[in-house]
Amino acid sequence: MARRVLxxxxxxxxxxxxxxxxxxxxxxxxTHEDGETAMDKVRAQRPDMxxxxxxxxxxxxxxxxxxxxAEPATATLPVxxxxxxxxxxxxELATRLGADVFMTKPFSNAxxxxxxxxxxxxxxxxxxxxxxxxx
Amino acid sequence: xxxxxxxxRARRLDAKIAQRDLxxxxxxxxxxxxxxxxxxxxxxxxxxxxxxxxxxxxxxLLAEGADAGLxxxxxxxxxxxxxxxxxxxxxxxxxxxYPGWARLIAAQADQIAALQQRAQMLEDRITHDPAxxxxxxxxxxxxxxxxxxxxxxxxxxxxxxxxxxxxxxNIFDDxxxxxxxxxxxIAYFDAPANAAPVSLSPLEEMEQALSQTGFYRPAQxxxxxxxxxxxxxxxxxxxLLADYDARYHADAVALPLATFLPAAKxxxxxxxxxxxxxxxxxxxxxxxxxxxxxxxxxPPLGLLIxxxxxxxxxxxxxxxxxxxRAGLCPLWPIFTALGQPGRAVAAQAVLxxxxxxxxxxxxxxxxxxxxxxxxxxPLIEATMLLRSDDGPAAAAAVPVGAGCRxxxxxxxxxxxxxASVSLAITL
Numbered sequence: 001m002a003r004r005v006l007x008x009x010x011x012x013x014x015x016x017x018x019x020x021x022x023x024x025x026x027x028x029x030x031t032h033e034d035g036e037t038a039m040d041k042v043r044a045q046r047p048d049m050x051x052x053x054x055x056x057x058x059x060x061x062x063x064x065x066x067x068x069x070a071e072p073a074t075a076t077l078p079v080x081x082x083x084x085x086x087x088x089x090x091x092e093l094a095t096r097l098g099a100d101v102f103m104t105k106p107f108s109n110a111x112x113x114x115x116x117x118x119x120x121x122x123x124x125x126x127x128x129x130x131x132x133x134x135x
Numbered sequence: 136x137x138x139x140x141x142x143x144r145a146r147r148l149d150a151k152i153a154q155r156d157l158x159x160x161x162x163x164x165x166x167x168x169x170x171x172x173x174x175x176x177x178x179x180x181x182x183x184x185x186x187x188x189x190x191x192x193x194x195x196l197l198a199e200g201a202d203a204g205l206x207x208x209x210x211x212x213x214x215x216x217x218x219x220x221x222x223x224x225x226x227x228x229x230x231x232x233y234p235g236w237a238r239l240i241a242a243q244a245d246q247i248a249a250l251q252q253r254a255q256m257l258e259d260r261i262t263h264d265p266a267x268x269x270x271x272x273x274x275x276x277x278x279x280x281x282x283x284x285x286x287x288x289x290x291x292x293x294x295x296x297x298x299x300x301x302x303x304x305n306i307f308d309d310x311x312x313x314x315x316x317x318x319x320x321i322a323y324f325d326a327p328a329n330a331a332p333v334s335l336s337p338l339e340e341m342e343q344a345l346s347q348t349g350f351y352r353p354a355q356x357x358x359x360x361x362x363x364x365x366x367x368x369x370x371x372x373x374x375l376l377a378d379y380d381a382r383y384h385a386d387a388v389a390l391p392l393a394t395f396l397p398a399a400k401x402x403x404x405x406x407x408x409x410x411x412x413x414x415x416x417x418x419x420x421x422x423x424x425x426x427x428x429x430x431x432x433x434p435p436l437g438l439l440i441x442x443x444x445x446x447x448x449x450x451x452x453x454x455x456x457x458x459x460r461a462g463l464c465p466l467w468p469i470f471t472a473l474g475q476p477g478r479a480v481a482a483q484a485v486l487x488x489x490x491x492x493x494x495x496x497x498x499x500x501x502x503x504x505x506x507x508x509x510x511x512x513p514l515i516e517a518t519m520l521l522r523s524d525d526g527p528a529a530a531a532a533v534p535v536g537a538g539c540r541x542x543x544x545x546x547x548x549x550x551x552x553x554a555s556v557s558l559a560i561t562l
Contacts, residue, residue, distance in 0.1 A: 011276045013305040017283035024292065055272055060490030066527055084275035093525050106279040109286045 002028040003120045006047035008038050008064065009082065010056050014105075018051065021109045022116060035059030039067050042074060048120045051112075052099075054083035054090065062093060069098040078119040082107070139183070142197050142231050144172035146190045149232060161185040196231065205241055206230050207354075207363065211347060212244030245367050248347045264541055267323065268488065270316050277313040281306055337371030338460075342450060344368060344376060350426040350438070350451050355383045356392055379449070383426065390415055390423050399424060404434060406497045406520050407479065417479055417499045421520040425451055437521035439469055443514065453521050456486070456494055462538035465549045469519035472498035476515055483529040484521075487536060487543050493524040 005022055009015050010033045019029045032041040036058030042050065050068070054061035061081060068074040081099040083090060094102045101115050147157055158168040161182065170176045178186075187194035206227050213221040222229075230237035284302045287294060294302070335343065344365060345352075354363065362377040390413060402408035410420040425438035437453030447460040463470075468482040479499045486492040498519035505511035536542030539552045 011280060013280035013309055014276060014283065016301070016305060017280060017287060020287060020298065021283075054490060062490050063528070084272050084279075096525070105275050106282045109283055109290075 002026055003049075004028045004030065004045070004047045005049055005051060005116060005120075006042060006045050007031045007051045008035075008041070008056065008061070009033065009051070009053040011053075017109075018112065021113055025113050025117070027116065033057075035061070035064060038064050039071075042068065042077075047077070049078040049080065049116065051080045051082055051116070054081065054085060054094075062097060065094070065097045065099060080112075080115055080119065138174060139178055139197055140171045140174040140176070143178075143186055143190070145228065145232050146192060146197070147172070150190060152190075157186070157189055160189045196234065205234075205237055208241035208244060209237055212240055242367070245347070249343055252343055252346050270320055270323075273316050274313060274320070277309040277316070280309045281313070284309075337369055337375055338448070340368055340372035341375040341379065344372070345379070346451070349429060351428045352380060352383050352426065353428075355380050356387050359384070382422075386419055386423055389419060392428075395423055396427065396430075399427065400430075400432070404436065404522070407481065416501070417497070418501055418516070418518040421497060421499075421518050424520060434522050439467075439519045439521070441469060441473070441517050443473065443516075445470060445473065448516070453494070453523060456492070456521055458521075459538065462540065462551075464536045464538060464542065465551075466533055466535045466547075467498075467519065468496040468533060469498040469517050472500045472519070473515065473517045474500075476500040476502045483524055483532040484535045485528065485532045487534070491528075493526070493528065493532070494521050495524040496521050 003026075005027045007015060007018055007022075007029055009018070009031070012033075015031050015033070019031060022029045030041075030045050030047065032038055033056075035056030038056070038059065052061045052064060056064070061083070065079060065081065068077060068079065078100045079098070080101040080103060081094045082103050082105065083094075084105045091102050100119060103112065103115065147154065154168055154172070155165040158165040162185075163182070167176070171178050183197060184194050187197050190197075209226050209230060210223060213223045213226065284306050288299065288302055288306075344367070354361075362373070362380040365373065365376070368376065395409075395413070398412055399409055402412060404424055406417055406421045406424055409424070410417045413420065421438065425436045427433055427436075435453050436451075437456055437458065438449060438451040439447060439458065440449040441447050445463070445465075447463065450458060450460050452458045466484075468480045468484060471482070472478070472480045477500070479497065481495075481497050484494045484496050486494070496519055498517060500515055500517040503514040503516060505513055534544060534547070536544055536547070539547075539550050540554060542550075542554055544550070545554070
């Protein structure tokens with residue numbers, strides 16, 4: 001069964017591009033655009049990993065990550081944080097809150113695919129992942 | 136130890152004058168000059184004046200060495216440069232031997248510090264201009280989308296015709312959006328070429344001088360009460376700085392760094408805990424916390440002091456707070472404290488943004504009797520300490536803003552005037 005990725009991002013064209021490249025790589029991609037209701041979507045979808053944008057309408061990606069880590073069912077769910085803000089402060093906060101990977105926009109397609117594969121792909125078991133893809 | 140002789144020797148060698156020739160010109164023996172130059176004989180009066188004249192120097196410079204304030208500014212410049220190659224131990228010698236160069240180094244260091252502060256102010260303003268933040272986010276999003284989509288279209292893998300058409304349309308839409316946003320951004324930043332230089336008020340001048348050491352005053356910590364002359368400051372700013380130093384000295388005497396620093400660390404820099412533990416007024420503890428020397432584990436702490444009219448008397452900003460003395464949001468906890476003197480207020484303040492900026496604030500207002508007697512209205516002073524808060528949003532968090540003109544909270548009950556949306560872009 002294909003691994004499921006939930007992409008929480010509010011830019012339609014970025015959603016389309018990421019969905020395309022991950023689907024082509026064999027992943028099933030679900031998308032969600034609103035921060036406020038993101039946790040409901042996670043509970044309903046039960047994805048294998050999440051790609052989470054920071055700047056979302058309704059609730060920030062940092063707050064969603066905090067909620068994910070506070071819930072036993074999602075406390076260890078792999079999360080790739082995606083942000084237009086590459087400041088060290090944001091990077092540190094994402095790491096402290098428990099993001100597995102932190103990537104800044106603009107990203108390369110190959111890099112994002114490699115990070116998703118490393119987090120949940122068959123070839124690289126989770127745990128063997130660089131924590132900061134852009135450091 | 137008096138180093139007058141060493142300075143004479145250094146300047147003589149710089150001027151390439153033989154010891155014998157200099158001695159002869161002032162009517163003493165070369166061996167006596169040699170003793171003077173090695174600081175084995177004290178020198179002053181007429182002979183010092185003659186030697187200074189022979190070397191073309193001000194006698195005071197030879198006798199007193201470099202101005203202590205100038206040396207202090209040079210040392211601050213060396214430490215700010217964080218360069219291990221700077222011979223900081225020779226700072227006083229350098230200032231005495233090359234006073235012109237020394238003044239240039241100090242003046243340039245002051246200028247760099249002023250520019251850094253200005254850049255920080257602009258950065259804070261940019262951070263809190265919601266329209267600008269949205270526009271910049273739009274630029275990055277459009278660039279990300281274009282790059283990712285173009286990589287798909289130009290990659291080795293075949294893309295079917297429907298997807299190709301869709302991606303071409305996406306790139307066109309993003310490029311159009313990028314062009315519009317870029318044009319608006321250029322207009323936004325296109326300041327007039329002949330814009331007048333920013334003139335600072337005496338208060339801002341003083342705060343700028345204090346910011347060079349993070350409001351920490353080493354001389355006052357060591358027991359000094361006088362403020363070193365700073366030729367860069369206007370008379371008004373120098374007077375305010377002297378007042379600041381006098382209060383700083385009194386605070387340092389009441390809460391010496393040797394005991395205060397360990398207590399502050401142990402209490403995780405929480406002013407309420409430190410105040411309770413050390414038995415000192417909360418406002419005094421907050422002033423001390425905001426002026427600690429740089430510590431590895433100390434968080435950046437901001438300070439705001441205002442009078443009963445809400446006019447800011449002292450402002451030390453903290454990164455991300457976007458504080459400016461004009462048009463402060465009335466919802467800041469310091470104004471709650473102003474309405475209930477003597478009672479401490481602790482609250483989480485939240486600035487708008489995506490993500491929002493959270494700050495832990497402690498504030499208190501103190502009643503100070505009027506010096507002319509109890510028949511006159513008392514003076515009230517409120518003090519607030521701020522620190523960044525990366526924790527979760529508190530249930531009772533107070534939504535504040537960086538001033539109505541920049542604040543996007545349209546339904547705020549405390550709004551005084553409409554927001555000025557300076558970047559009209561539909562994204």
